[in-house]
Amino acid sequence: MGRSNNGHRRNGNGAGPQLELVAPDQQFVRAPDVDRVAEALIATHAVTFAHLRNFNLLLLFKKGTPPKAEESGSFIHAIARAFKVPPLWQSVTGYEVGFWVWEWWWDRFAPEQREALAMHELLHIGISGGKPRMEKHDVEDFALVVRHYGRWSDSVKLYAQQLSLFEAEQTQPVG
Numbered sequence: 269m270g271r272s273n274n275g276h277r278r279n280g281n282g283a284g285p286q287l288e289l290v291a292p293d294q295q296f297v298r299a300p301d302v303d304r305v306a307e308a309l310i311a312t313h314a315v316t317f318a319h320l321r322n323f324n325l326l327l328l329f330k331k332g333t334p335p336k337a338e339e340s341g342s343f344i345h346a347i348a349r350a351f352k353v354p355p356l357w358q359s360v361t362g363y364e365v366g367f368w369v370w371e372w373w374w375d376r377f378a379p380e381q382r383e384a385l386a387m388h389e390l391l392h393i394g395i396s397g398g399k400p401r402m403e404k405h406d407v408e409d410f411a412l413v414v415r416h417y418g419r420w421s422d423s424v425k426l427y428a429q430q431l432s433l434f435e436a437e438q439t440q441p442v443g
């Protein structure tokens with residue numbers, strides 16, 4: 269027997285069946301840990317993030333081991349990235365916008381680094397005419413993040429560089 273279907277669609281207010289948002293290979297999964305950090309930030313910075321209360325945020329972990337960190341200016345975006353949900357999926361999922369984080373990095377981050385990263389991604393989500401709009405930052409980070417957390421990404425970069433060195437040593441041929 270398959271699942272019963274009475275022909276009526278519920279309108280997605282929580283009573284209906286959960287839509288499966290995870291790809292078969294589990295590349296992205298829901299991230300309750302990130303939800304908690306984001307919710308706390310939105311509550312703490314209530315004015316800055318007031319517009320985010322208009323949206324259901326879809327916050328995800330990206331699974332797997334990230335490639336070696338790059339030296340480019342998009343370093344933070346290699347760890348996490350904000351996105352808009354394609355219009356086709358907005359009405360059926362109830363989500364318009366969100367961000368994903370490599371779980372590998374999140375696991376290695378201290379609480380302050382997690383907050384800084386989440387704040388960075390939340391600041392990428394603006395609003396225009398009631399719809400989410402992707403916001404850009406000047407250099408590598410938003411001024412507000414630097415003001416609160418300093419140059420947090422420098423320590424992450426250093427760690428990434430050390431990892432790369434270590435990996436390089438490991439892969440040198442024995443001779």
Ligand SMILES: [Zn+2]
Nearest residue numbers: 344345388405
């Ligand atoms: Zn960014």
